[in-house]
Amino acid sequence: MIALDLLARHIGIAYEGASLPIVALNTLKEAQGNELSFIVDAKHLQALKTTKAGAVIVTDAFIDAVPSGCEILRVASNPYLYMAKASYYFSKTPYESRRGAAKVDESSDIGENVFIAEGVRIAKACTVMPGCYIGADVTIGEGTVLHPNVSIYRDCYIGSGCIIHANTTIGCDGFGFAHTQTGEHVKIYQNGNVIIEDDVEIGSNCAIDRAVFGSTQIKKGAKLDNLIQVAHNCVIGEYSLLAAQVGLSGSSELGRNVVMGGQSATAGHLSIAPFTTLAARTGVTKNIEQSGKTFAGFPFMDHKQWLKLQGKLGRLLKS
């Protein structure tokens, strides 16, 4: 928690309004009265008009649309940069060296050289193999198996019956930066977490980023192969299957039973309908709205069209 006037001073915004206590940053849509939000793009104008945020960082372009009762942090330009600066004040320390007060069920088998931070809860019948790191306030459900050298950052939630293979990282920072006029990058602290539901299996050497706000989610029964990148704020639907070396950009939303072939990938901020199949190396560049279809290629297209295109290229080659 930080007082709004103090926060404004820290991040270099002149502010004469009320000294509201602020507990977090959030999107216009999700923010509550004790949270700070911001607007960068006119596409969020409607969300601004109806936001419940306690305060908002705005330029003059949007200032008239701020609802009454919402405090205004007015900036000349680049509100995203001020949001980045503010994010630091809501971040928790990434590491707490205390081991005190974790709650590990005695039926669970905790290997040697495992670090379990304060506030961790590990349910019955889990196996945590040597070299794992379990950050502060992580919850791990019944019967889950963590293979060696898995690293789980603070505040993440792993369900029951999950298997996480060796050297995988869960809850690392999403790749988010604001940029100064001189081309430097200011870190947007990633203050969300990762929620992995029951019966999920994740392969070796994967990287699952925590959300900037809210949660990156991997839903019940999804299965991920090795060396997969899941960026911040992705949602992977129930029973989805992701083959090795898949890369999901930020805020990709996969419906249930989506199948992604090896090395396939998504651009950010898009959604993929349930029961979609993506061939190996597919690069999804916009929303897939109709469920049950198969795609291939980059830019992606219907799989049959892609096969036809290869035939056409074969003929072009012979011409």
Place this chain on the structure above:
Amino acid sequence: MIALDLLARHIGIAYEGASLPIVALNTLKEAQGNELSFIVDAKHLQALKTTKAGAVIVTDAFIDAVPSGCEILRVASNPYLYMAKASYYFSKTPYESRRGAAKVDESSDIGENVFIAEGVRIAKACTVMPGCYIGADVTIGEGTVLHPNVSIYRDCYIGSGCIIHANTTIGCDGFGFAHTQTGEHVKIYQNGNVIIEDDVEIGSNCAIDRAVFGSTQIKKGAKLDNLIQVAHNCVIGEYSLLAAQVGLSGSSELGRNVVMGGQSATAGHLSIAPFTTLAARTGVTKNIEQSGKTFAGFPFMDHKQWLKLQGKLGRLLKS
């Protein structure tokens, strides 16, 4: 070992036949009299007719081809799903917290925070750096170097003179699941191992899957760069060279001295002739039978053809 009638009951198959002791699952071709096999596809019909398996899971479509003396587990549909369920009963516990009775040569240098499970054998003059995990019954040959935080799952075999770089995982589970009618995935326990022959070097943050049955193999003198995916049951030939971020799908077989450029990949269940060269990003989609050739592209083609195609596309662009 489990009695066939008991196993049948566990996986939900009505069975009135003999109470045969079964020690493993295996393919029709490889199975012995104390092993259980299965048939999914007509392409394995010949293998069924000559199988030495003690018992087989079949639907009515193939039941007449089961050789005499081979017990029948008859299912209405989806034999693969029953095989998946059965695989659990042949799996070993992935982790044994006991350290007793490993055999480590006193000339080897074992770092701090290394976990060495029961049954491990480490030969002369090895270096095992801090944070490594060596699972039960792993064998490591003379002079091999394991860099920090390498994780080797149980039952794997590493030859002499190998170098494995940091944070690499060897012997993790292959990505194998059977699927229920309602779209859930049932794990096929990966009961094989990984065999790495002498003088192999593997880069950092690689994932080498164990076989579902039998062994994933990396043969003598092969060299792998960083961030490489080797799926279950692959065979990498002697002196092959795999550049960073290569991805091999399941049961890919590379002959000797195959060279794969960065980010190149294979589809599963195919073989690549010796002395084949694959340019960066090549995607191999079928067998390569003639040795000594160079390929590129996805779908892949002769490298010269690929260059010609790029020329044609350049002209198309200008047209």
Place this chain on the structure above:
Amino acid sequence: MIALDLLARHIGIAYEGASLPIVALNTLKEAQGNELSFIVDAKHLQALKTTKAGAVIVTDAFIDAVPSGCEILRVASNPYLYMAKASYYFSKTPYESRRGAAKVDESSDIGENVFIAEGVRIAKACTVMPGCYIGADVTIGEGTVLHPNVSIYRDCYIGSGCIIHANTTIGCDGFGFAHTQTGEHVKIYQNGNVIIEDDVEIGSNCAIDRAVFGSTQIKKGAKLDNLIQVAHNCVIGEYSLLAAQVGLSGSSELGRNVVMGGQSATAGHLSIAPFTTLAARTGVTKNIEQSGKTFAGFPFMDHKQWLKLQGKLGRLLKS
């Protein structure tokens, strides 16, 4: 240090000249009087003529161009193979089990199960989380944060204010081999290091190779996402941004503020001008000399051209 005549004998070259003390291998251009160099290709002929190397491995093709005062190790063929053999004699042991005589500022928080080798220097206010490995003579600047299970090989340098995420490997061996006539690979020991400047952030499960000679460099303020491959002797310019699963081949040089999209990659030995933007999956195959441009595709082309090509292909498909 090894005497040149002794080294020649070890690697199988007849040499009757002076017994010069040699301390390292180096390129013709960089080598000093106490270093050994080599020439493989006529494109380095000019560098040979002006080299300050104390000695050089050459075939008869180049022997006349060796400057006076530079000792000659004459070989019939494959000087690169002899260089590889020689590299072994300049390599340091990758691991020293001694912990003595590190210099860790008492304000830094060093987690459990961290290995800190001899000669390490860790400045003020650092956080080194559990399971990290810090090799001999590594330097870490003020306020840097190492997340769990990061492995840093010996002799590397990390600046101030850096963040390195979990399971990342820094300073692992570059992928360098010479080849015998019978197709075996002889390791070129990677005797350089990695230098990471201030305010760099590197994601999870990345692999940053040490240089063969000299240093792999990541310059001030650069930000790398997860699962990235940086090969030996790369130089990443100030404030560059590399998205997940990017792969840089050996000796790629990026200017400042280069932006690389997900899964994009470079071929080796090329340079990319400052302020270049590469779309996701771009494959850079030659130098980019003009700054501030945007590229896409593989082989890469101007981004607008690439979009136009996709339009042409769309029309081809409909034709």
